[in-house]
Each structure stands twice: as structure tokens, then as C-alpha cells.
Amino acid sequence: MTDVRQGVVHIVGPEQGWTLPGMTVVCGDSHTATHGAFGSLAHGIGTSEVEHVLATQTLIQQKSKNMKVEITGKLAPGVTAKDVTMAVIGLTGTAGGTGYVIEYCGEVIRNLSMEGRMTVCNMAIEGGARAGLIAPDETTYAYCNGRPHAPKGAEWEAALTYWKTLFTDEGAHFDKVLTIKGEDIAPLVTWGTSPEDVLPITGVVPDPSSFKGGKVGAAQRSIEYMGLKAGQKLSDIEIDTVFIGSCTNGRIEDFRAAAAILKGKKIKDGMRAMVVPGSGLVRAQAEEEGIAQIFIDAGFEWRLAGCSMCLAMNPDQLKPGERCAATSNRNFEGRQGRGGRTHLMSPAMAAAAAIAGKLTDVRDLM
């Protein structure tokens, strides 16, 4: 906990150049999917599999099916990689990716930074997929070049030659295809206790009777747990806690986006707001760029690196009934602390919520 490189494992791996295109990457953690942003096959494994890999450096696997998710066009201002990945889950549901490895592609994905691509792949697992993948390109190579554990010199050139073969061939078969227009994606929030409970911030808490089959009861229970009412405007939901961080959104670009909203502003009186860097190196960079000071001046706590309030396995937790605008990846009952209520969103949206004291449309602050 004293090494400046310490941080969330899925942020440390890419940052140090341990994660590279074409690799297989595993970890005893669901959000290993993050590393798929590099065009590496990456997924979580269980503890018995951890032991198997430690001992043999191999893993017993059945091949998954291929699914293509294409995001065309451009994103509107205020819409980020987090909104893209939440939009996909909103459409497929949490089981829509079950049995598949998703390849994300299209103009929107090509225009994302590596940080944004990691955010997209990170939540592939929340859509049920085994893994998420993005083919490596110039953006990927530029990110990897010069990292401490990336290849150097002639080895770099050889690696680059191989990485350039890592794309889906023309005419290759996908078992399932989903296409989304980038222009159709709005800043999103979750209203319920599943990552598929996604709506644009301009929406209202849904009426459970509008759902089909078994989902009626689930929606009813979600709304009760979350302390909401059907028909309530999402932008009227008051919050008391803001958490910016996690393997989903704890990278420098996430902090830049939040700081751009917070600059020169204060968070609402009484708000508990914390920003937790994904690694000691992200923390150092944010301090160097003056971003840390923007958070501190706005009233945020500027923390040391870790998983923090994403998962309530450390001292950073919600108390029963507390309601949090969170940039993490899971919102099930008790995820951030027993009885805690989680609304997932992008870092810019979380920053806007910290200022307004309620869920709010970041586009009104831009």
C-alpha cells in the first residue's frame, strides 16, 4: 500500500504495460473484462481457477459465441464512454451477453481514448458477456508505447507487426449483432438495483406494470428498495453521497471530465463527496495537472488509490438509506453498504449531481 504504482488491479495492469494486445488476461475478479479494451481476451475467474492458473499458467475453457456491438456516428456533448456501455446493457439486459464474447466496434469506439475503451469493456460483464473486446489500433499502440513492461526496440517492432493482424476479417461470422446510433445515446443513470435499469436523466422512474412477465415484481422491489415512486422525475432524486472512482471510472480522463464540471463550483452543503484515484500514478498525475485541487476546492475528499466505495469491502461504505451518485459498475442491493442506494452514471454526471444535490443533467452545467 506504499508503492506509488499501487491501485485497482485493472488500472495498474494497463498502466504498467502488463496488459498488451493479443494476450489472454485473467484475474479473480469480474471486471477483468476491462483489459479487453486492448484487444486482449480478458475475463474473471473463480478462486479454484486462480489456483489452477497459478500452478499451470493455463485455464480450462469452452469457447464462447461471437457478438458484435457496433456504435455508429458520434456522441453528443455530455455523453461519454460510461453512457455508451450503460446504453448497451440497457438494450441487451444483464443476460443479453450470456454465452458471448462481445466485440465493440464502430466510429464511436474508434474515437474513444484507451481510458474510454476500458470503461466500455469493463461493464461487458454487467451485460452477461464472458468478455468484451476492442481491436487494437494507433490509439492502442500509442498508449502502450513506453510503458514500463511494454516491449522495447526490435521486440516492440515485432509486437506491432503481430498486433496489426488482430482485427475481425471481412465476412467473419457473428452469432448476434447489435447496432446503436451514437447520436441516440443521452447521459444515463440507473434508477433500480440492476445495471440494466438504465434511463436518460430526462426520464422518470418507470411504472412496474409497464414491464413484462417476471420483471414486474423485480421492478416493484427495486423501486421500493431505492425509496422511489413510479413517475418521479429522475432529476428530482436527491442524493447525499458522491463516489467518483473504481476500475470503471478511476482513470485520469474520468477525473478531467469531472473536474471540468466542478471547476470554480462548490458541492452542495452537507454532501459527502469522495474522489478515489484508480492508482497512485493517476493520483500523482491529477495533482500535477491541478485537477486534485479543483476537487478539493469544490469540497471533495481527495483519497488514496483503491476499490473504495465500489464494493463495501473496506471502510468506505454507505449507511442504510444513504443514496449515492456513483461512477462504479454495480448497483445491486447492499453493493456499496447494507441498505445503501446506488445510482450509476458517468464521472461528469456524478460531478453535476454533487453540485446540484440531486441527479441532474450535466448538459445544463456545460
Add this chain to the structure above:
Amino acid sequence: MSPKTLYDKIWDAHVAHEADDGTCLLYIDRHLVHEVTSPQAFEGLRMTGRKVRAPEKTIAVPDHNVPTTLDRANAATMTEDSRIQVEATQTPKNSACTTIQ
């Protein structure tokens, strides 16, 4: 040669063995390790007298349990269980992997 997806290409490049029923043994390039899901696995290795096969490809860093307050060097902010788990990724008996302290 039939066209392949990106997933097909990475998969094919890592199959060490394929059984008749299609189950594959996949080679793993990077094994990332954190303190919550690894202590039992390390203990399992110790009990069976096995070693980490590729220490340079096995990278351990604590993240789930660590406090994020500026005073975290003070162990009092961690539960005993958390402290034991963090140490399990870093103590000499498990240090046959790459560790970030």
C-alpha cells in the same frame, strides 16, 4: 481459410490442447492477482507442494480491502481479516510472483 473474428484469432493463438468434446486448455499470458480471491489459492498451492509456474506473468496488487484515507498506513483503519488478506499477496511465502506493495 475461413474469415475469423478478433476473438477467434486470440483464442486460436492460445489453445494448448483441445479435447474431443471441444473443451480447451488455454494458455494464459497475464494473471492479475488481488488480495480477496487469491489467499485460498496460494494456500492450495502450498498444501500440495506446488509453486507459481510463471512468477513474471503473475502480478499481485492489493486493492479491494485497502483503506483510501490518507492515514491508511495505520493498520487500525483496516479490519484484521483485511490486513491478513493484503499481507497474503505480499509475504515471502507467496512472493514467487510479481508484487506491488
